Amino acid sequence: MHIFDTIKTSVLVPIHPAGRPFIAIFAVAAVILTMIWEHLFFPGLILTLWCVYFFRNPVRVTPQRPDLVISPADGRVLSVEDLPPPAELDLPDGKYTRIAIFMNVFDVHVNRAPMAGVITDKFYFPGAFFNASLDKASTQNERLGLVMKTDHGPTIGFIQIAGLVARRILCDVSEGDQLTTGEHYGIIRFGSRVDVWLPKPVKVLVAPGQTTLAGETMIADYARGAKAMAESIAR
Numbered sequence: 650m651h652i653f654d655t656i657k658t659s660v661l662v663p664i665h666p667a668g669r670p671f672i673a674i675f676a677v678a679a680v681i682l683t684m685i686w687e688h689l690f691f692p693g694l695i696l697t698l699w700c701v702y703f704f705r706n707p708v709r710v711t712p713q714r715p716d717l718v719i720s721p722a723d724g725r726v727l728s729v730e731d732l733p734p735p736a737e738l739d740l741p742d743g744k745y746t747r748i749a750i751f752m753n754v755f756d757v758h759v760n761r762a763p764m765a766g767v768i769t770d771k772f773y774f775p776g777a778f779f780n781a782s783l784d785k786a787s788t789q790n791e792r793l794g795l796v797m798k799t800d801h802g803p804t805i806g807f808i809q810i811a812g813l814v815a816r817r818i819l820c821d822v823s824e825g826d827q828l829t830t831g832e833h834y835g836i837i838r839f840g841s842r843v844d845v846w847l848p849k850p851v852k853v854l855v856a857p858g859q860t861t862l863a864g865e866t867m868i869a870d871y872a873r874g875a876k877a878m879a880e881s882i883a884r
Contacts, residue, residue, distance in 0.1 A: 662705040662706065662707045662708075663705070663706045663707070663708070664701065664704050664705060664706060665704045665705075665706040665758075665759050665833075665836055667704065667819055667836050667838070669704075671700055671704065671838075672697065672700050672701055672704065675693075675696055675697040675700040676697050678693065678696075679693025679694055679696065679697050680693070702755075703754065703755075703758065704758075704836075705757060706757070706759045706833075707757060709761070709831060709862065709863065709864035709865045710864075710865060711761075711830055711831030711864045711865060712830075712865075712867060713830055713831075714872075715764075715765060715799075715800055715801040715830075716801050716870060716871040716872040717764075717830070717867050717869070717870055717871075718763050718764055718805070718845065718847060718851070718867070718868050718869035718870070718871070719761070719762075719763050719764070719830055719831055719863075719864060719865065719866065719867060719868065720750065720761075720763065720855075720861035720862060720863050720864070720865070720866040720867075720868050721750070721760050721761050721762065721763045721807055721843050721845060721863055722750045722752055722756075722758075722760055722761075722842075722843040722861065722863050723752060723756040723757040723758070723861060723862055723863045724750045724751050724752040724753070724756045724842075724843075724860070724861060725750065725751050725753075725858065725859070725860055725861075726748065726749070726750055726751075726855050726856065726857050726858060726859045726860075726861060726868075727749040727750065727751045727782060727842070727857060728747070728748075728749045728784070728857055729746065729747070729748050729749075729853050729855065729856065729857060730746070730747050730749075731744065731745070731746050731747075731849075732745065732746075732747050733745065734747070734806060734846045735787070735788065735794075735808075735846075737772050737774060737794060738770070738772075738794055738796055738806040738808070738846060739770060739796065740796065740804060740805075740806050740846060740848070741804055741848065743848050743849065744848070744849045745846050745847060745848055745849065746846075746847045746849060746851060746853060746869075747787075747844055747845070747846055747847075748844070748845045748847070748853065748855065748868055748869070749787065749842060749843075749844045749845075750842065750843050750844075750845075750861055751782045751841075751842050752812075752837070752841050752842060752843070757862075757863060758836050758837050758838065758841065759833055759835075759836050759863065760809060760833070760834055760835045760836060760837070760843060760863060761831050761832060761833055761834065761863045761864040762797070762828040762829065762830055762831060762832045762834050763805065763807055763830070763845055763868070764797065764799045764800070764801065764805060764830055765799065765800045765801075765827075765828060765829050765830045766797040766798050766799035766800050766801075766805075766827070766828065767797065767798050767825065767826070767827050767828075768795055768796070768797055768822055768823065768824055768825065768826045768827075768828065769796050769797065769798050769804070769824065770794075770795070770796035770824060771793070771794070771795055771796075771820070771822070771823060771824050772793070772794050773792075773793050773818075774791065774792050774793070774794070775791055776789050776790045776791040776792060776811075777789050777790055777791070778790060778791065778811055778812065778813055779812075779813065782812075782842070786810055786812065786842060787808070787810060787842075787844055790810050790811050790812070791810075791811040791818065792808050792809060792810045792811065792818070793808065793809045793818045793820050793835075794806060794807070794808040794809075795807055795808075795820070795822065795834070797828070801871060802871075803847070803848050803851075803871065804848065805845065805846060805847055805848065806845070806846040807843060807844065807845045807846070808843065808844045808846075809835060809837050809841065809842075809843055810837075810841060810842040810843065810844060811837060811841055812837075812841045812842060817837070817838045818835065818837050818841075819835050819836050819837070819838075820834060820835040821833070821834055821835055822834045822835070831863075831864035831865075845868070845869075847869055849874065850871075850874035850875055850877065851869045851870070851871050851874035852869060852870045852871075852873035852874040852877060853868065853869050854867050854868055854869055854870055855868045855869075
């Protein structure tokens with residue numbers, strides 16, 4: 650959908666509190682530019698509307714089945730790979746699947762909990778600002794990771810990764826906090842990525858190139874993963 654059509658249909662969408670100072674700055678700058686030269690009114694207005702659009706926080710209806718993993722971010726699935734998790738997450742030993750989701754500057758950037766559970770660890774790692782769609786961004790970019798002991802059982806990890814334009818990761822939770830599935834836990838400003846690390850057995854429900862909605866899209870299913878493993882052993 651064209652950005653202006655989306656803005657038009659998103660007028661009543663809530664705005665994330667982190668965006669209010671930026672919206673005010675854009676609005677004031679637009680007024681000043683208009684006072685300097687009246688022809689700058691429309692560029693200033695468009696930039697202010699884009700800022701409002703960027704920080705939108707739409708209401709989402711989240712599936713609450715405890716064995717489901719829900720997308721923590723709006724965006725495009727970059728990859729689904731079986732990889733060893735990063736050492737800084739300090740996840741339990743075992744085999745893991747990483748689902749990487751890239752958010753461009755037009756996606757909703759509010760991040761949501763992929764499952765219900767307790768945050769057992771939190772780390773921040775300063776780094777570079779490569780394009781978040783590059784694989785090296787997962788290990789070299791600035792990032793903030795959370796480890797969750799889920800109510801369903803498995804311990805999972807999810808990492809907010811800054812991008813080429815994004816320079817600020819905000820995370821509103823700490824160790825010991827209890828999150829429900831789909832609950833807001835942070836935001837990344839202006840283009841970024843979220844990686845989710847899931848211990849096996851788990852059934853992945855998305856593929857590279859697929860678009861996801863934070864708090865709504867089911868990206869994996871532990872019940873189906875366990876069923877598939879049981880069937881494999883039975884053979």
